[in-house]
Amino acid sequence: MDSGDLRFSIRVVFALCLVCFSVGFDPVDKYYVNCGSSNDVKVGNSIYVADKSASKFLTTPQDILADSNLNSITPSEESLLYRTARIYTGPSKYTFSISQNGRHWIRLYFYPFVYQNYDMRSASFTVFAQKTALVSDFTPKNVTVKEFSVNVMSGDLVIAFSPSSNSFAYINALEVVSVPDSLIVDHASLFNPSGEFNGLVNQALETVARVNMGGPFVSFSNDTLGRTWVSDRSFLLQPNLATNESKISAVKYPQGGPTTDIAPPTVYGTCTMMNSGSDPNSNFNVTWVFSVDPGFQYLIRLHFCDIVSTAANQLVFNVYIDSFLVSPDLELSTKSGGQLATAYYMDFVTTPFDKSKLGLSIGPSPRSAYPGALLNGLEIMKMNNSRGSLAGAAILPTFPGSKKNLGVIVGVSIGVPLALVMIGILFFMHRRRRQERLRHSRTWVPISINGGTTMGSKYSTGTTISVGSNMSYRIPFIAVQEATNNFDESWVIGIGGFGKVYKGILNDGTKVAVKRGNPRSQQGLAEFRTEIEMLSQFRHRHLVSLIGYCDEKNEMILVYEYMENGTLKSHLYGSNLPNLSWKQRLEICIGAARGLHYLHTGDAKAVIHRDVKSANILLDENLMAKVADFGLSKTGPELDQTHVSTAVKGSFGYLDPEYFRRQQLTEKSDVYSFGVVLFEVLCARPVIDPSLPREMVNLAEWAMKWQKKGQLDQIIDPNLVGKIKSDSLRKFGETGEKCLADFGVDRPSMGDVLWNLEYALQLQEATVHNDPEENSTNVIGQLSPQVGDFNHVDASPSVAQFETSSVDDLSGVSMSRVFSQLVKSEGR
Ligand SMILES: *[C@@H]1O[C@H](CO)[C@@H](O)[C@H](O)[C@H]1NC(C)=O
Ligand SMILES: *[C@@H]1O[C@H](CO)[C@@H](O)[C@H](O)[C@H]1NC(C)=O
Ligand SMILES: *[C@@H]1O[C@H](CO)[C@@H](O)[C@H](O)[C@H]1NC(C)=O
Numbered sequence: 055m056d057s058g059d060l061r062f063s064i065r066v067v068f069a070l071c072l073v074c075f076s077v078g079f080d081p082v083d084k085y086y087v088n089c090g091s092s093n094d095v096k097v098g099n100s101i102y103v104a105d106k107s108a109s110k111f112l113t114t115p116q117d118i119l120a121d122s123n124l125n126s127i128t129p130s131e132e133s134l135l136y137r138t139a140r141i142y143t144g145p146s147k148y149t150f151s152i153s154q155n156g157r158h159w160i161r162l163y164f165y166p167f168v169y170q171n172y173d174m175r176s177a178s179f180t181v182f183a184q185k186t187a188l189v190s191d192f193t194p195k196n197v198t199v200k201e202f203s204v205n206v207m208s209g210d211l212v213i214a215f216s217p218s219s220n221s222f223a224y225i226n227a228l229e230v231v232s233v234p235d236s237l238i239v240d241h242a243s244l245f246n247p248s249g250e251f252n253g254l255v256n257q258a259l260e261t262v263a264r265v266n267m268g269g270p271f272v273s274f275s276n277d278t279l280g281r282t283w284v285s286d287r288s289f290l291l292q293p294n295l296a297t298n299e300s301k302i303s304a305v306k307y308p309q310g311g312p313t314t315d316i317a318p319p320t321v322y323g324t325c326t327m328m329n330s331g332s333d334p335n336s337n338f339n340v341t342w343v344f345s346v347d348p349g350f351q352y353l354i355r356l357h358f359c360d361i362v363s364t365a366a367n368q369l370v371f372n373v374y375i376d377s378f379l380v381s382p383d384l385e386l387s388t389k390s391g392g393q394l395a396t397a398y399y400m401d402f403v404t405t406p407f408d409k410s411k412l413g414l415s416i417g418p419s420p421r422s423a424y425p426g427a428l429l430n431g432l433e434i435m436k437m438n439n440s441r442g443s444l445a446g447a448a449i450l451p452t453f454p455g456s457k458k459n460l461g462v463i464v465g466v467s468i469g470v471p472l473a474l475v476m477i478g479i480l481f482f483m484h485r486r487r488r489q490e491r492l493r494h495s496r497t498w499v500p501i502s503i504n505g506g507t508t509m510g511s512k513y514s515t516g517t518t519i520s521v522g523s524n525m526s527y528r529i530p531f532i533a534v535q536e537a538t539n540n541f542d543e544s545w546v547i548g549i550g551g552f553g554k555v556y557k558g559i560l561n562d563g564t565k566v567a568v569k570r571g572n573p574r575s576q577q578g579l580a581e582f583r584t585e586i587e588m589l590s591q592f593r594h595r596h597l598v599s600l601i602g603y604c605d606e607k608n609e610m611i612l613v614y615e616y617m618e619n620g621t622l623k624s625h626l627y628g629s630n631l632p633n634l635s636w637k638q639r640l641e642i643c644i645g646a647a648r649g650l651h652y653l654h655t656g657d658a659k660a661v662i663h664r665d666v667k668s669a670n671i672l673l674d675e676n677l678m679a680k681v682a683d684f685g686l687s688k689t690g691p692e693l694d695q696t697h698v699s700t701a702v703k704g705s706f707g708y709l710d711p712e713y714f715r716r717q718q719l720t721e722k723s724d725v726y727s728f729g730v731v732l733f734e735v736l737c738a739r740p741v742i743d744p745s746l747p748r749e750m751v752n753l754a755e756w757a758m759k760w761q762k763k764g765q766l767d768q769i770i771d772p773n774l775v776g777k778i779k780s781d782s783l784r785k786f787g788e789t790g791e792k793c794l795a796d797f798g799v800d801r802p803s804m805g806d807v808l809w810n811l812e813y814a815l816q817l818q819e820a821t822v823h824n825d826p827e828e829n830s831t832n833v834i835g836q837l838s839p840q841v842g843d844f845n846h847v848d849a850s851p852s853v854a855q856f857e858t859s860s861v862d863d864l865s866g867v868s869m870s871r872v873f874s875q876l877v878k879s880e881g882r
């Protein structure tokens with residue numbers, strides 16, 4: 055090699071390095087998360103790390119890691135990300151620590167699949183970034199990538215997931231990456247009327263379209279900022295009027311102008327243009343049409359690069375956004391000092407858009423020597439609205455975990471149904487004081503009506519509900535009247551201590567259950583408030599949801615989701631409903647146990663239901679169980695000590711004897727009552743039946759007698775005889791027995807009960823069992839140390855071991871021992 059060659063090589067290497075430096079934007083913050091997986095995966099040059107719950111990173115009430123068991127979903131680079139998902143049954147969040155303020159990408163990857171009881175195609179949820187709702191009541195139907203960019207001013211970026219009522223949320227992968235400051239500058243042009251928009255820097259943006267005109271799909275690995283660009287063919291209104299050109303190597307990035315971070319050469323180097331061919335009289339537009347959400351403003355970025363002209367000033371054309379001439383007589387060469395093939399872009403901001411289609415056209419200008427027009431790239435970004443939201447629907451729950459935001463206007467209504475009935479009704483009240491009294495903020499409730507202000511509520515009697523978060527649930531009396539056909543007696547579906555329960559139908563056809571309290575008594579009022587307070591704070595698949603309430607005219611009305619199949623009790627005895635199978639009964643018990651477990655281990659303070667009974671376990675159209683009736687609930691045992699006078703409450707036959715004796719209330723009282731429910735489910739008879747011989751009157755005593763003799767099978771529901779596997783029955787009986795222990799300390803927690811019921815279900819369904827070593831009596835004992843400290847979400851590594859098992863919805867409790875037990879008994 056002579057010195058000339060060497061010099062040449064050095065120059066080449068030097069040039070390459072320059073390219074490296076100029077091309078590679080190195081984001082300061084970069085988080086790539088492979089959700090619901092215990093393994094990291096590499097996609098492109100990024101490693102998506104497995105998310106771990108209960109870290110600062112991820113906070114979620116349950117730990118559900120879903121695996122699609124598919125090797126490939128779509129043959130794309132990011133397929134690996136879609137293999138697993140994390141499911142959230144309650145408000146959950148990721149917290150990313152941000153080291154450099156400024157704009158950050160947020161990319162969310164969804165692929166719905168069916169995992170155990172969770173059909174993700176029907177999931178519905180809201181995602182927030184800080185206080186911006188990114189999507190609301192969102193149901194991805196297929197592989198979906200959502201890209202946003204938000205300006206993070208300090209500290210942490212919190213991305214939160216809130217399931218819609220009765221649903222759950224999920225995500226397959228997630229990324230948060232710094233964006234170079236130069237990408238979105240503060241101002242853009244306005245048209246109609248023309249002017250300048252300032253303040254772009256503070257906008258949250260959602261990418262609606264990012265298109266490579268006249269070129270192919272550009273994958274994220276070919277873009278310095280990890281963006282993808284799609285081909286424009288499918289957006290062209292009349293593809294025959296357009297043609298394309300490609301000259302990627304000709305693209306120049308001018309000094310002080312756009313860089314490859316604005317758009318890569320594969321975008322600037324291809325274009326779609328007027329197909330004027332050899333006709334010098336061509337006079338038409340090339341138009342692209344995009345779907346947008348009405349009601350928002352859009353940032354539209356047009357990328358140009360004249361790769362077709364052979365000399366400056368050859369090409370002059372017009373650009374229209376939705377029929378407005380935004381750039382008349384555009385002559386690209388004048389933008390770059392006479393140079394051709396030079397990257398150039400323009401930003402426009404629309405006025406709030408009232409249509410769902412946005413058109414963009416290019417067409418000839420009479421000033422052009424020859425008719426022609428071109429476009430190289432296009433980006434359409436939705437801007438947050440004045441409420442700071444990017445979500446289109448009217449349903450905007452508050453940002454979970456944000457105290458400040460409670461009571462602030464965040465949306466229009468709880469939902470279209472209520473919007474319809476609530477329209478026109480505004481409440482103006484003060485709110486500041488009440489907010490401070492909020493004890494928890496894990497609600498996602500407050501909603502205002504039709505843009506009105508939401509705030510505290512005052513009873514007509516002068517009593518104030520001290521929960522700021524529930525106010526938005528208010529429903530006008532007239533709407534309730536309409537829904538129940540003016541409290542038609544023939545629409546009564548139940549009568550309880552509190553009053554009558556009516557079936558109701560809201561304007562839009564939604565079925566509801568309307569509970570109307572007896573004329574206001576002090577006790578009724580207290581229960582009414584407790585119920586609203588509880589239900590507006592706790593949302594769970596297995597707790598019945600409150601849709602609203604009405605306290606006008608001294609009324610105490612609660613409106614719930616309608617539970618098609620009524621009470622568990624009605625399916626056990628005293629009606630002509632078809633018998634439930636053992637599996638159905640176990641699943642119902644498991645669902646109810648989950649609801650109670652959630653209450654007992656809630657985020658802030660444990661809640662004791664105090665009236666657990668089969669009449670308070672409701673079944674939806676799929677026989678899914680939901681716990682109802684929170685009127686007697688209490689938060690935390692300590693609360694009771696300050697209210698010592700409280701009379702013993704609850705229902706006979708279910709009452710914890712220890713509570714009765716000592717008047718000391720703990721979660722274990724619910725466990726006792728639940729134990730009675732278990733035997734009720736097994737024996738299908740009332741818990742107190744005075745018509746029976748004395749020793750049989752009380753179900754709990756009667757069942758315990760047979761359980762202790764080991765002959766529980768003698769008293770089970772005749773319809774179940776021969777249908778329960780003996781192991782399953784044994785496990786179930788032992789679980790019930792433990793629940794009915796005389797002293798609370800000897801009873802298992804709801805978490806333990808849940809796992810043992812799951813186990814009983816597994817034993818029922820397992821084909822091979824009868825492990826001689828398996829002595830299930832000590833399952834509860836073995837589990838207690840682990841499950842006992844399960845208050846929030848357990849971060850122990852055993853969760854990961856467990857996720858592959860077939861046990862339904864493990865919900866975050868570490869139970870590797872039960873798992874090994876299952877493996878053992880099933881594996882023989
Ligand atoms: C989902 O998307 C893939 C491509 O990503 C497509 O092949 C498939 O047909 C879509 N499925 C449905 C149901 O639309
Ligand atoms: C370019 O145009 C031709 C026909 O004019 C079309 O078949 C082709 O798909 C276009 N290429 C792109 C990338 O749009
Ligand atoms: C994208 O990059 C790959 C290599 O990483 C290359 O083979 C491919 O041609 C590129 N595609 C485009 C559109 O530039």
Ligand SMILES: *[C@@H]1O[C@H](CO)[C@@H](O)[C@H](O)[C@H]1NC(C)=O
Pocket residue numbers: 337338339374376377378415417418
């Ligand atoms: C192109 O579109 C604009 C806006 O819709 C319209 O005003 C103009 O007349 C069109 N030009 C041609 C040649 O059709």
Ligand SMILES: *[C@@H]1O[C@H](CO)[C@@H](O)[C@H](O)[C@H]1NC(C)=O
Pocket residue numbers: 256257258351437438439440441442443
């Ligand atoms: C977007 O939100 C910011 C602050 O959250 C607000 O200042 C801005 O006005 C909003 N944008 C629009 C177009 O309303």
